[in-house]
Amino acid sequence: MCHGLTRMTRIKTFTVFLFFFLICVHPRLSAADYSKFSHATQKHQAACNTCHKIPTKNAPTFPDIKDYPDHDACVSCHRPQFFKGAKPVICSVCHSKTSPRDEARYAFRNPASKLQFTIEFPHDRHQDVIAMLRFSHAQQNYYNCTVCHASRTTTFKAAPADHSSCFNCHWKAQQPVATNCNGCHKLATPYVPITDPTRISIKFMHEGGGEKKQHIAECTTCHINITKAASLRGLKPDVPITGCTECHNKEGLRQDLNTELVAIDKNRNFTCVYCHAPNVGSLDPPASHYLIAERPALKRKDIK
Amino acid sequence: MRAPKLLFFAILLMVTVVLAQQPVPRQTGVLRLRVRVKADDSAPLRGLSRKRFFLIPGTIEQNRVLIDAIERQALLSRDCYYQKIGASSALINWLRESDCESVYCRGVEQEFVSGPKAVPEFATAFATSQKEYGNDETARQWLTTNLAPNVRDGFYRTQQTVLQTLLKQAGPEVHSVMTDRNGTAYFTDLGPGTYVLSNLIPTELGQTFVTWNCEVQVKPGDLATEKPYLVSNRKDRNVKCVGIEKPKPVCATD
Numbered sequence: 001m002c003h004g005l006t007r008m009t010r011i012k013t014f015t016v017f018l019f020f021f022l023i024c025v026h027p028r029l030s031a032a033d034y035s036k037f038s039h040a041t042q043k044h045q046a047a048c049n050t051c052h053k054i055p056t057k058n059a060p061t062f063p064d065i066k067d068y069p070d071h072d073a074c075v076s077c078h079r080p081q082f083f084k085g086a087k088p089v090i091c092s093v094c095h096s097k098t099s100p101r102d103e104a105r106y107a108f109r110n111p112a113s114k115l116q117f118t119i120e121f122p123h124d125r126h127q128d129v130i131a132m133l134r135f136s137h138a139q140q141n142y143y144n145c146t147v148c149h150a151s152r153t154t155t156f157k158a159a160p161a162d163h164s165s166c167f168n169c170h171w172k173a174q175q176p177v178a179t180n181c182n183g184c185h186k187l188a189t190p191y192v193p194i195t196d197p198t199r200i201s202i203k204f205m206h207e208g209g210g211e212k213k214q215h216i217a218e219c220t221t222c223h224i225n226i227t228k229a230a231s232l233r234g235l236k237p238d239v240p241i242t243g244c245t246e247c248h249n250k251e252g253l254r255q256d257l258n259t260e261l262v263a264i265d266k267n268r269n270f271t272c273v274y275c276h277a278p279n280v281g282s283l284d285p286p287a288s289h290y291l292i293a294e295r296p297a298l299k300r301k302d303i304k
Numbered sequence: 305m306r307a308p309k310l311l312f313f314a315i316l317l318m319v320t321v322v323l324a325q326q327p328v329p330r331q332t333g334v335l336r337l338r339v340r341v342k343a344d345d346s347a348p349l350r351g352l353s354r355k356r357f358f359l360i361p362g363t364i365e366q367n368r369v370l371i372d373a374i375e376r377q378a379l380l381s382r383d384c385y386y387q388k389i390g391a392s393s394a395l396i397n398w399l400r401e402s403d404c405e406s407v408y409c410r411g412v413e414q415e416f417v418s419g420p421k422a423v424p425e426f427a428t429a430f431a432t433s434q435k436e437y438g439n440d441e442t443a444r445q446w447l448t449t450n451l452a453p454n455v456r457d458g459f460y461r462t463q464q465t466v467l468q469t470l471l472k473q474a475g476p477e478v479h480s481v482m483t484d485r486n487g488t489a490y491f492t493d494l495g496p497g498t499y500v501l502s503n504l505i506p507t508e509l510g511q512t513f514v515t516w517n518c519e520v521q522v523k524p525g526d527l528a529t530e531k532p533y534l535v536s537n538r539k540d541r542n543v544k545c546v547g548i549e550k551p552k553p554v555c556a557t558d
Contacts (some may be wrong), residue, residue, distance in 0.1 A: 020546050048461070059444065061439065062439070062442045062446070063365075063435065063437065084553075105410050124482075127482055128356060128405075128460075128482070129405075129406055129408045129457070129460065130409060134518070160376060167446070168445050168446045168448075168449075169408060169448055169449070171446060171449045173449055173450075173453065174448070174449070174451050174457075217484075217485075218484045218485040218486075220482065220484045220489075221484045221485070221486070221488070224481070224489070225490065225491040227482035227489070228479065228480055228481050229482075231350070239335075240490070240492070242336075242490075278464075
């Protein structure tokens with residue numbers, strides 16, 4: 001009898017706990033967070049121009065999409081959230097201050113938020129179209145990688161961060177046009193963009209190469225895989241070692257690779273510094289370096 | 305006595321399964337292409353820049369149907385295409401000057417919008433763009449958005465239609481790269497074997513069209529660091545692939 005009562009008490013306690021959980025906690029867990037906007041939400045997946053007006057009014061130099069959608073885009077579905085209290089949380093999606101007297105908005109797009117789209121860009125097709133074919137009488141008088149990739153520092157080129165290098169051809173008529181956002185922007189799991197590319201040979205400078213600035217060449221001379229890349233997915237601006245050793249490890253010219261491999265032979269703790277920072281230069285040289293030097297590959301630990 | 309035997313075989317089986325699942329490192333090769341051509345007999349030998357080449361798996365015999373299709377295709381020069389659509393001679397010359405397949409290959413400078421060198425198609429598109437974009441600089445840089453489609457890139461699209469048909473015929477394993485300014489290009493990550501090197505679409509060179517279809521052997525671990533695979537339209541002892549030249553047909557006058 002006693003045992004039965006205990007069991008009943010347990011069941012009652014559990015039922016009361018479950019009841020309070022359901023009425024107090026659960027709704028909070030499942031409630032939508034209106035301070036965050038997601039393009040992945042089913043109801044946010046209508047045609048882009050349902051919300052985004054193209055062009056926006058604030059585009060300074062050329063027709064562009066430079067601002068958030070108007071209030072109508074939100075109010076049409078979110079009237080209750082829009083007029084909830086003095087500082088509706090939904091306003092903070094676009095507005096830096098949640099106040100009916102302040103229109104201040106974040107930059108579009110908000111750099112602090114994660115990216116919700118990846119970019120689809122076929123380098124191969126653009127190389128075919130924008131770059132000159134065959135002989136040129138005016139060598140520099142043609143479009144090339146620098147149309148989109150301007151110099152950011154002496155080490156890296158910049159990736160396009162806005163529509164300026166797209167819309168001059170794709171504003172209208174040439175697909176994907178400005179109203180066909182999905183032609184370039186593909187919905188993805190939100191991610192933080194990588195702002196600095198991974199560089200193995202950190203000491204290389206695009207504008208370098210001695211007094212004659214011999215590094216200034218056509219991009220595809222070294223970035224050999226770009227002209228065959230049909231997508232940005234998995235794209236690496238990889239440069240094979242042969243791109244360097246054509247000059248930097250040539251008899252009668254320079255022996256930069258051989259010199260450092262010999263230095264490792266003599267001292268296995270030697271750090272390669274001609275091209276690399278210590279984090280890379282202290283690793284085992286890859287097999288490709290030894291192949292170029294026409295030597296069998298070695299591991300530092302095997303050197304006495 | 306039976307249990308240890310069973311255990312031994314079970315372990316052996318497990319080791320075999322694990323080893324079978326380990327990916328075998330694939331040894332790939334590289335083909336360094338060097339394309340040097342003469343526009344005519346008196347012209348110097350120069351690198352053929354900005355030309356796409358394709359590497360198709362298999363021998364010439366295995367790709368015979370495709371090669372026949374490449375060789376049989378109708379030859380259409382850029383000049384003939386633009387004459388046919390009624391383009392101005394100024395536009396034809398502008399395209400010819402930098403050997404462009406479409407208007408996208410170079411920027412349109414102000415001198416080609418107005419003045420004695422003006423291209424009529426550009427001038428019209430510029431005027432429309434001025435009204436639309438309200439800014440001279442944007443109007444010039446965005447000029448192609450107001451060109452008629454066939455003027456803009458009709459020739460390129462015609463070529464692409466032929467190319468896509470041939471590529472479909474060539475199968476899914478085709479590699480392609482474009483030569484740089486010096487006429488050099490690298491095919492990387494190639495499985496060892498025999499390939500056909502082809503330009504698929506004949507290349508306009510002076511007064512001729514050149515087609516290359518040559519068999520290439522790729523060996524595992526070949527880094528192509530020594531001698532490049534030399535391609536030309538002229539025979540030479542170092543040239544491994546000589547193109548077949550056909551004279552440019554006269555443009556139809558209809």
